[in-house]
Amino acid sequence: MTKQSDINEMVSDFSRVYILTILHEGPVHGYEIINNFRKVIGKDISPSLVYPFLKKLEQKKLVTHTLKPVGAKKRKIFELTQEGREFSEQLFKRFSELISVALEPSLEVCAHCGCKVYEGGYMERIKDRDLMFCCIHCAGAYKQSLKK
Numbered sequence: 001m002t003k004q005s006d007i008n009e010m011v012s013d014f015s016r017v018y019i020l021t022i023l024h025e026g027p028v029h030g031y032e033i034i035n036n037f038r039k040v041i042g043k044d045i046s047p048s049l050v051y052p053f054l055k056k057l058e059q060k061k062l063v064t065h066t067l068k069p070v071g072a073k074k075r076k077i078f079e080l081t082q083e084g085r086e087f088s089e090q091l092f093k094r095f096s097e098l099i100s101v102a103l104e105p106s107l108e109v110c111a112h113c114g115c116k117v118y119e120g121g122y123m124e125r126i127k128d129r130d131l132m133f134c135c136i137h138c139a140g141a142y143k144q145s146l147k148k
């Protein structure tokens, strides 16, 4: 039996990824994240998930904030750093690969470029994992990116 708490945990992971997609579109207020989430996903996201997550991203230098006056108040506007952009793009790529594999279980996806490998492909063992690539060049580029 799957526990409700497990489901909640996974949904919050998904919510965090979704927050990153909002940040990726451009600078936002915390409450805009909450509004956008409600509009697109149709569910409320708890501020107690959003703000600590933003804080954690700031500590990891993936996000910065600036204070902008709104009326009499100053509000924080959050923005991805260059590192944060790269981080989230990699994460989205990884997610879309996982999702396309889940939807089409017989399908392999190139571990580097994310394109679908319908037949053949190029398999290589990297760091004790058998990885599928569309071609030997992607395998090379993938190994190169690990060295960075």
Ligand SMILES: [Zn+2]
Pocket (backbone or CB within 6 Å): 110, 111, 112, 113, 114, 115, 133, 134, 135, 138
């Ligand atoms: Zn490829």
